[in-house]
Amino acid sequence: MIKTRRWIFAAMALAVTTALVFRPGLPVSITPETRHVFGVIDSLAPGSVVMISFDHEASSLPEIGPLGSAIVEHCFRRGVDIVGLALFSEGTAAGYDLLSRRASVLGRVYGSDWIYLGFRPQYTAAILGMGESIAGVFSADYKGQPLGSTALGKRVRDYRDIALVVSLADGSMPTYWVEYAQARYHERIIAAVTAVMVTSYVPYIESRQLEGIVAGLKGAAEYEQLLGHPGAGMRGMDAQSAAHGLIAILIVAGNWQAWRLRRKRRTMEGASS
Amino acid sequence: MIRDGRRARQTARRYPMLSRLSASVIPVAVMAGCGLMPALAQSAESALAKETGWFQAARLPELLGIALSALAIWAAIRLDRRGRIPKLRSLPGLDAISDALGRATEQGAPVVYVTGWGGDMGRPTTMASMTILSDVARRAAEYNCRLLFPSHDPVVASVAQETVAQAAVAAGRPDWYRADDVTFVSQSQLGYAAAVDGLMVREHPGAVFLLGTFEGEALILAETAHQTGAVTIAGTDSTIQLSFFLVACDYTLIGEELFAASGMVSRDHTAIASVQAQDWLKYVVIVFLLVGAGLLATMHFDLSWWIAR
Amino acid sequence: MKDRLAILTASGFGSFMAVQYFLTAPVANAAYRAILGWIQIVFAVALVAGVISVVRLHLKQLGRRRNQRVYSATLLGGAALMTILGFAGGVEQGSPFLWIFEHWQAPMQSTVFSLLAFYVASAAYRGFRARSAESAALVVAALIVLLGRVPIGEWLLPFLPSSADWILNVPALAAKRAVLIGIGLGMVATSLKVIAGIERSYLGGR
Numbered sequence: 001m002i003k004t005r006r007w008i009f010a011a012m013a014l015a016v017t018t019a020l021v022f023r024p025g026l027p028v029s030i031t032p033e034t035r036h037v038f039g040v041i042d043s044l045a046p047g048s049v050v051m052i053s054f055d056h057e058a059s060s061l062p063e064i065g066p067l068g069s070a071i072v073e074h075c076f077r078r079g080v081d082i083v084g085l086a087l088f089s090e091g092t093a094a095g096y097d098l099l100s101r102r103a104s105v106l107g108r109v110y111g112s113d114w115i116y117l118g119f120r121p122q123y124t125a126a127i128l129g130m131g132e133s134i135a136g137v138f139s140a141d142y143k144g145q146p147l148g149s150t151a152l153g154k155r156v157r158d159y160r161d162i163a164l165v166v167s168l169a170d171g172s173m174p175t176y177w178v179e180y181a182q183a184r185y186h187e188r189i190i191a192a193v194t195a196v197m198v199t200s201y202v203p204y205i206e207s208r209q210l211e212g213i214v215a216g217l218k219g220a221a222e223y224e225q226l227l228g229h230p231g232a233g234m235r236g237m238d239a240q241s242a243a244h245g246l247i248a249i250l251i252v253a254g255n256w257q258a259w260r261l262r263r264k265r266r267t268m269e270g271a272s273s
Numbered sequence: 274m275i276r277d278g279r280r281a282r283q284t285a286r287r288y289p290m291l292s293r294l295s296a297s298v299i300p301v302a303v304m305a306g307c308g309l310m311p312a313l314a315q316s317a318e319s320a321l322a323k324e325t326g327w328f329q330a331a332r333l334p335e336l337l338g339i340a341l342s343a344l345a346i347w348a349a350i351r352l353d354r355r356g357r358i359p360k361l362r363s364l365p366g367l368d369a370i371s372d373a374l375g376r377a378t379e380q381g382a383p384v385v386y387v388t389g390w391g392g393d394m395g396r397p398t399t400m401a402s403m404t405i406l407s408d409v410a411r412r413a414a415e416y417n418c419r420l421l422f423p424s425h426d427p428v429v430a431s432v433a434q435e436t437v438a439q440a441a442v443a444a445g446r447p448d449w450y451r452a453d454d455v456t457f458v459s460q461s462q463l464g465y466a467a468a469v470d471g472l473m474v475r476e477h478p479g480a481v482f483l484l485g486t487f488e489g490e491a492l493i494l495a496e497t498a499h500q501t502g503a504v505t506i507a508g509t510d511s512t513i514q515l516s517f518f519l520v521a522c523d524y525t526l527i528g529e530e531l532f533a534a535s536g537m538v539s540r541d542h543t544a545i546a547s548v549q550a551q552d553w554l555k556y557v558v559i560v561f562l563l564v565g566a567g568l569l570a571t572m573h574f575d576l577s578w579w580i581a582r
Numbered sequence: 583m584k585d586r587l588a589i590l591t592a593s594g595f596g597s598f599m600a601v602q603y604f605l606t607a608p609v610a611n612a613a614y615r616a617i618l619g620w621i622q623i624v625f626a627v628a629l630v631a632g633v634i635s636v637v638r639l640h641l642k643q644l645g646r647r648r649n650q651r652v653y654s655a656t657l658l659g660g661a662a663l664m665t666i667l668g669f670a671g672g673v674e675q676g677s678p679f680l681w682i683f684e685h686w687q688a689p690m691q692s693t694v695f696s697l698l699a700f701y702v703a704s705a706a707y708r709g710f711r712a713r714s715a716e717s718a719a720l721v722v723a724a725l726i727v728l729l730g731r732v733p734i735g736e737w738l739l740p741f742l743p744s745s746a747d748w749i750l751n752v753p754a755l756a757a758k759r760a761v762l763i764g765i766g767l768g769m770v771a772t773s774l775k776v777i778a779g780i781e782r783s784y785l786g787g788r
Contacts, residue, residue, distance in 0.1 A: 005500075008707055009700045016699070026733035029743065058683070059463040059691035060489070090461060090691075093673065093683045122625045124395075125618040132615050143674070171462075171488045172391060172511075195731070196489070196513055202755055203762065218731065241734035243699055247706050248728045251721060254707040332604050339600065342770045346778075394784055397772030398765075403783040427632025428625070432784055456639055457632035463694040471653070489695065496701040510765045512758050520709035521701075529764040532772065535783075543780045551767045558763055 012246055019242035020235070028237055033205075034222040037190055037212035040164065041071065046079030048163040049156055054086040054095030055123075055173035060194055061094055066220035066232035067192050068098050068168045074227060076106045076113070081152055083162065085117040085138065087126060087173060092119040095168075096142055111150035118142035123176055131159050131185040159187045164211070170194045174201060178209050192219070345553050349546035358542075358549050366506050366524035367534045370405075370482075373504040374412050377479025383419035384409070384480040385473060385503070387494060390462050391511060392486030394428045398510045401535035402485040403436055408538035409482060410440035414449040418479075422455040423472060425465045430457040466490035470497045483507040483522065484531060487514040495521035508534065589779045596777035637661070723749050 044050065052072065056064045075082055084099045086092040096116050103114055110116075117138040120126040129137040134156050135147045147153040155161060165187055167174040174191035181187040188211045191201050195216025204210035214223060217240055220233025352358055377384045386406055392399040406422070413420045420437065424430035434455045441450035458468045470493065473481065481498035483491070483505065491507075491514035498505045499521060507518040508526025518525045526534055529551065536544030568574040599617070602610040640654035667679040674680065712718035729735030730746025775781035 004707070005704045008704050012700050012703045026737050028733050029736060031747075057462045057691060057695075058688040059695035061688055062692055062695075090687075093680055094688070096673075097680065097684065120622070121629070122622045125621045129615065129618045132611070136615070194489075199750055199754060199758060200513060202751060203759055237733055241732040243703075244728045244732045245734050247703050248725050250703055250707040251710050251725060251728075254710060255712050255721065258711050327605055327607050329604050329606055336604055339770075339774075342767075343774055346771055346774055397769045400772055400776075400781060400783045401768075407783070427628040427635070430632060430635070431628070435785070436783075453639055453642070457635055459636075460629075461691070463691040467694045475650075489698065492701050492705060493694070493697055496705055510768075512761050515761075517702075517705065521705045528761040529768045532768040543775070547771045547775060547780075551764070551771050554767045554770075555764065558767075 008250060012243065015242040015246045016239045019238040023235065023238050024241075025234075026238065026241060028218065028221045028225060028234065030222045030225060031219075033212065034214045034219050035226065037192075037214045038074070038223060038226045040188075040190065040212055041074050041080070042078065044075075044078060044080050044163055047081065049081045049083055049152070049161060050075050051083045051085065051162045051165045052095070052099075053165065053167045053169075053173070053177070054084065054091030054098075055088050055167050055169040055171070056091050056094070056194075057088060057170060058090045058094060060170035062236070063194050063217055063220075064168055064170055064192070065094075065098065066217065066236065067214065067223065068095075069102060069231065070220055070223040070227060070229075070233065071166055071168075071192060071214075072099060072102045073106065073229070074223070076102060076108050077227075080163075081112075082114040083117065083134075083152065083156055084114065086119040087123040089119050089121070091168075092142070112152055115147075115150050115152045116142040117147075123173065124180060127176055127180040128184065131181060131187075133158055159185045162187065164188045164190060166190045166192055168192045169197070171197070172200065174210070175204075178204050182209050190214070195219075341557065342550075342554060345550040346547050349550035349553070350543050353542050353546035353549075358546055361533055361537055361545060361548060364526060364530055364534055364537070366508060366526045366530070367537060369504070369506055369524045370409060371412065373480035373482075373506060374409070374416055374418055376504060378416040378418040380479045382479035382503075383421050383476055384413060384482065385421045385423075385469070385476070385478045385498075386410075386482045386484070387423065387469060388429060388433075388485030389483065389487035389509065389511075390425045390465050390490050391488045392429075393426050394432055396486055398486045398531060399429060401532050402508075403432060404535040404539045404544075405482075405484055405531075406433060407436050407440050410437040411444045414441045414444035414446045417446070417449065419451075420454060421472060421476065421478070423458040423465070423469050424456065425458060425460055425462075427457045430455065462488065462490055466493045469494055473497050473501050473503070477501050478503045480504045480506065483509070483518065484526070485509065487511050487518075492517040492521060498522075585782075585785060588785055589782065592784070593777055593779050596773070600777065723753075 041050070052068070052075075054068070072082065082099065084095050086095050096118075099114055099116060100110075102108075103110065108114055117134075118141065120137055126137050135153075138147055140146050141150065141153065145153075159165075159181060165177055165181060167177045167189065169191065170193065174189065174193060177187075177189045177191075182189050189209075190211050191197075191204075191213045193201065193213065193215050195218065198213065198215040201210055201213050205213055214220075217233050217236040220231075221237045222233075224231045224233045349358065374384060386409060388399055388402045388406075392402075394400070410420055422430075422433050422437065424433060434452060437455050438447070438450045438452075441447050459465045466489075469490075473494075474497065478498070478501065481494075481501075481503045483494055483498070484507065487494075487509045488511060491509070491511070495505055495507060495518060505522040506524045506526075507522040508531040509515060509518060510528055510531060512528070515525065515527060532551070533548045536548050595617070598613070602614045605611075637658065640657050643650050643654040644658070664679065664682065667677070667682065671677045671679055706724075710721060710724065712721045726742060727746045727749055729738065730742035730744075730749075735742040735746070772781055776784070
């Protein structure tokens with residue numbers, strides 16, 4: 001089995017590398033879910049405020065990064081202001097980095113067009129607390145300036161001043177946003193999550209507790225197409241296609257081998273009896 | 274920070290009870306209180322959002338849900354006292370714990386117990402896992418089998434230390450407990466996964482218990498445990514990770530089986546009675562679902578207005 | 583006595599948090615906000631205790647366990663370095679702290695995360711077997727979803743994406759909801775037991 005495992009690992013590395021190098025560029029169709037999220041952000045009036053929470057680890061940046069980048073770009077292009085924060089410590093630096101890079105490219109100004117609040121531990125308390133007072137939870141921004149010292153910081157007092165919350169997550173954090181910010185304060189929530197998490201949030205979409213969901217590299221690729229700006233999401237889809245294809249082949253191969261072994265065992269049992 | 278740490282340590286030594294309260298009781302209590310809200314709020318937020326007087330009328334469905342749940346648990350405990358609660362069916366994953374510990378002892382290998390990266394001490398799944406840890410630790414102490422518990426959360430680590438120490442006393446072997454084997458590792462998900470993987474590769478455990486709330490680290494841990502040749506017993510309430518555990522582990526407790534298992538190992542009658550109460554509540558939910566689906570299908574009467582505004 | 587006080591505290595705070603959810607009184611709201619602040623303080627203190635315990639453990643291992651010295655030294659060195667850089671050089675863009683985060687920590691963590699691709703492949707080969715009619719149906723569903731979620735599936739068979747969506751949104755979701763309802767009820771029961779003082783696992787098995 002150890003030998004087989006090594007072959008499997010090598011085949012996976014080869015498949016992904018080949019796809020990344022040669023980039024077959026297969027077309028990506030846009031799902032209604034991504035189109036809906038795009039529509040929700042597109043319908044926000046310029047000057048309204050979106051809260052983007054970087055609820056992920058550094059490890060999932062390759063998957064979450066392109067998604068976050070596309071959503072941030074969409075908000076900035078629409079003239080929608082962004083309040084960034086992180087409920088996972090590792091999302092803190094990643095979120096600040098992403099926002100500041102996109103802001104500098106699109107000429108958006110810190111303090112008036114976007115602010116970054118930084119990280120607070122104990123996400124339940126933080127989400128609930130912001131429903132009462134954002135300044136009560138984040139008295140100062142990531143740079144240490146008092147929240148009231150920036151124009152945008154003055155405008156956002158609690159969830160009533162936030163048009164939409166986007167949780168960029170690689171885990172169950174959107175559930176907490178739904179359970180505490182939506183259920184208690186009726187805030188609109190969008191989950192931008194890793195592909196593996198997507199089925200967890202579909203029940204919330206159907207019960208209308210979640211405004212929308214966009215998931216994984218595929219979601220990023222779809223969003224980039226809607227923005228008319230292909231990027232890392234589109235590039236990643238080729239590698240994902242190769243990996244999924246290989247896993248499908250391995251499932252078939254594993255079953256074929258098991259079937260062969262079973263048949264051999266039966267033949268031997270028949271011969272011995 | 275060092276000064277703060279020293280102060281925290283001194284306070285913990287002087288006031289052990291205060292330290293314990295601050296370490297686990299208050300967060301657990303608050304989360305338990307909050308835990309009632311989301312579990313019910315997931316399914317109940319009235320469209321009739323009126324706030325009248327001192328009571329939030331819009332939240333009446335949640336209140337009724339809590340009252341019904343409390344009533345069911347109370348009734349089940351009463352029935353249990355009269356000996357009228359049926360026995361729970363055995364769970365293969367639970368039955369395998371003894372064999373796994375025996376195997377590890379024969380090999381002279383330790384066992385590793387992981388509660389997952391996704392849960393804190395306020396999460397009922399972590400509480401259920403702690404009850405199972407108590408049983409595993411007691412048996413491990415009896416067999417003199419080393420138990421390693423790496424944790425992602427300092428509060429969980431402190432509760433686990435107390436749990437394992439108590440289990441060692443209950444087994445009549447207080448000297449078996451080693452505080453360094455039950456420790457906080459890292460809050461970072463993949464940092465934690467890498468640390469536990471490293472531990473498993475270095476220590477070659479005979480059995481690995483993955484019981485609690487898991488996220489992306491689930492398959493990484495389960496596959497590494499399999500590679501080291503350990504028996505893997507898993508159980509989680511994370512529906513996504515369940516599929517990974519079912520494929521990669523030897524035994525898996527599915528969702529609420531973890532709660533049932535905790536009741537069974539604790540031999541606590543109230544815990545078993547609450548499993549029965551959950552079954553009754555499930556029947557109530559099924560009736561609601563059937564009535565709702567029937568009304569929608571036949572009369573186009575949509576009852577979901579009370580879930581979302 | 584100690585345990586009784588702990589249980590009383592759990593019951594008191596738990597009951598208050600449950601009751602205040604239904605109240606509109608400003609006093610309840612103020613108390614609720616104060617408790618939310620306390621939780622953050624309690625957690626921060628617990629985190630300090632956790633960091634102290636990690637540092638103590640690895641300092642001990644530096645002296646005792648030869649084969650693990652290198653790991654302990656790396657951990658202690660890394661933690662000290664990031665703390666010093668964070669305090670001395672700040673966390674702004676271009677700071678050494680953020681540079682190390684972006685160029686060392688994020689790639690290292692992504693490496694561990696990327697192991698999932700290899701492990702999913704090996705677990706799929708080893709464990710995803712059609713041993714019965716039910717498991718055969720699962721294998722077929724897995725193949726459809728695997729291929730239907732990526733462009734190659736649509737390119738091979740155009741109906742795969744819609745089939746994959748149907749599997750995810752109908753049978754898979756129905757099963758998931760059933761499991762979630764069971765888990766939700768388990769959580770409600772456990773929360774009520776904590777408040778009633780029946781559930782005491784948080785006290786460490788006493």
